[in-house]
Amino acid sequence: MQVWGKVVGVFFGFMFGRFAGAVLGLIVGHIFDTTYSRDFSQKGGFARFFSSSNDIQQQAVFFHSLFSALGHIAKSDGKVTEQDIQIASALMDQMALSGDTRKEAQQAFRDGKQRDFALVEMLQQFKEQCHARRDVMQIFLEILIQAACVNQRLSTPQYAILVKIAKTLGFKKMELDFLVHTFEAEQRFRDARTRAQNQQSSRNQQGRSRSYNAQDPQYSPTAALNDAFKILGIENTDDVKTIKKAYRKQMSLHHPDKLVSKGLPEQTLQLSKKKAQDIQAAYELLRQKKNF
Structure with a gap:
């Protein structure tokens, strides 16, 4: 059983971060032991480890x-x-x-x-x-x-x-509140889209018109519009130029390809896809309403 990664990780972790660092070092060492040590000697030895350890x-x-x-x-x-x-x-x-x-x-x-x-x-x-x-x-x-x-x-x-x-x-607390309110808007927006898609799918299965677009009694068009502005992080009085700029900024931050380039784990991509879809849908709604 490979243990050297854990030993080295705990040693250096304790040196730099005492107990908390030792715990983190153990986690990193375990990942190395279980993932990288198998082909360690065949792929460049310690040179490969130090090039990818970060x-x-x-x-x-x-x-x-x-x-x-x-x-x-x-x-x-x-x-x-x-x-x-x-x-x-x-x-x-x-x-x-x-x-x-x-x-x-x-x-x-x-x-x-x-x-x-x-x-x-x-x-x-x-x-x-x-x-x-x-x-x-x-x-x-x-x-x-x-x-x-x-x-x-x-x-x-x-x-x-x-x-x-x-x-x-x-x-700042104000910035945290903004992120909380943005998520709440995304959740309402996403839930309404899911309900609409389910209703449309049900009607299609029953052979009814595909153009059906009845108002969601739980979510008015005004509420959807307000939430679209919140998702992009802007006010409902902002002009088209500001809307486009906010859209580009949000997509730059949350697009899956961008997240990988920032060094975030690939496991965050599924979450970012949903976020990016919400941003795209909010922007499309504003484009329709603002006619641009």
């Missing part, structure tokens, strides 16, 4: 930070519920985490639930690892918000933890 460490830090923070948010109400566990599992499913990577994410979630979990220190290490890139940290925050808000409104303790996370990463 990517491995970035992914390990990202997943450990994400799921430990999610565990800490879940525990903020005093007790981790079955729903909290299901939400974390659903996020792992969306990110297609399996095998050892999923086990590590589950352990990170359990670590975050501990009363003495060093949240700030963990986030500072994450921030350092991603070189304080604001776009990467915003994606991190957005995924946390999605997981925390997907089936329920944030409780006061949960919101307080999110504020603490945002502040540690360099985001």
